[in-house]
Amino acid sequence: MNAVLRLVLALFAMLAAIEARADELRPGYMELTQETAAEWKLVWKAPILGGLATRARPLLPDFCELKLDTPRLSGPAVVATGKVTCSRPLEGATVGLDGMEPGSTDALLRVAPLGRPIQTERLAPGSSSFTVNAVPDRWQVARTYFVIGVEHIVAGFDHLLFVVALVLLLQRGWSVVAAATAFTLAHSITLAGATLGLFGLPQAPVEATIALSIVFLAVEIVKARPGEPRLSERVPWVLAFLFGLLHGFGFAGALREIGLPETDVPMALLTFNLGVEAGQLLIIAVTAAVLAALERFAPKARRPAVMASTYLIGAVASFWFIERIWA
Known part of the structure; x- marks a missing residue:
């Protein structure tokens, strides 16, 4: 041979x-969906490979309390859902992931306030948090989806x-x-x-x-x-x-x-x-x-x-x- x-x-x-x-996306995924004035649903999907599943965890402001259900294995990722209760609106607050170390897989953050536009952001080591805006920035949307498009065909x-x-x-x-x-x-x-x-x-x-x-x-x-x-x-x-x-x-x-x-x-x-x-x-x-x-x-x-x-x-x-x- x-x-x-x-x-x-x-x-x-x-x-x-x-x-x-x-077309399966390789990055991690975190979604916050508002259900009532004070309650949000959280979905956290972390690929087993890339370090997110073992090191990263949702980052929420001090005025929010997270009750996370038992994580489960779904294909090549760990998925967890939970309830987030906040004493005031998230506008102006910082959300994201804690524990993203150099070399970790990136993650997509999606924030869906009740009755208002959805906001998205790409999280990576060194830029693992995002300030929720009252109105999403159009260029932030453009930047996020452009990067997703590049990585989608390359990866x-x-x-x-x-x-x-x-x-x-x-x-x-x-x-x-x-x-x-x-x-x-x-x-x-x-x-x-x-x-x-x-x-x-x-x-x-x-x-x-x-x-x-x-x-x-x-x-x-x-x-x-x-x-x-x-x-x-x-x-x-x-x-x-x-x-x-x-x-x-x-x-x-x-x-x-x-x-x-x-x-x-x-x-x-x-x-x-x-x-x-x-x-x-x-x-x-x-x-x-x-x-x-x-x-x-x-x-x-x-x-x-x-x-x-x-x-x-x-x-x-x-x-x-x-x-x-x-x-």
């Missing part, structure tokens, strides 16, 4: 061990592998640009429509088909022959557009889990989509740079590296597809 094959098998074992459901392994496979299939500058533009346009359409409730698809079939789309690209790469362009190479924007429609439903499923601020739905939707695009461009740039470096410094290794990566991508995506149809 040569070194390349050993590397492929090792990477496959590593990635297959990750439970990578399409969402299925979308990441799809974009990488698209670059490996086309490899030429303008073809990649055309396909990426078509993919962007398509998933923007379904992301907006599904998020706004205009249409939708069940999430489970969407997740399975997203994995299958990656398998399809891997097969196309393997079957590609110089001077004999396949349909996916001749009209890549058509392929990218069709699969982009599907991936847009996946993005919408993630955005529904987060929720949208009631008064800034267009801003949140726009900046989430822009974040997704920024992450997508980053993935394309890195993949293209690696291919260019191989072509310049080790041209004989370029083809074997592409094929090894393709088989790895196809194997992992096949594993995800089987996992999702049986889930």
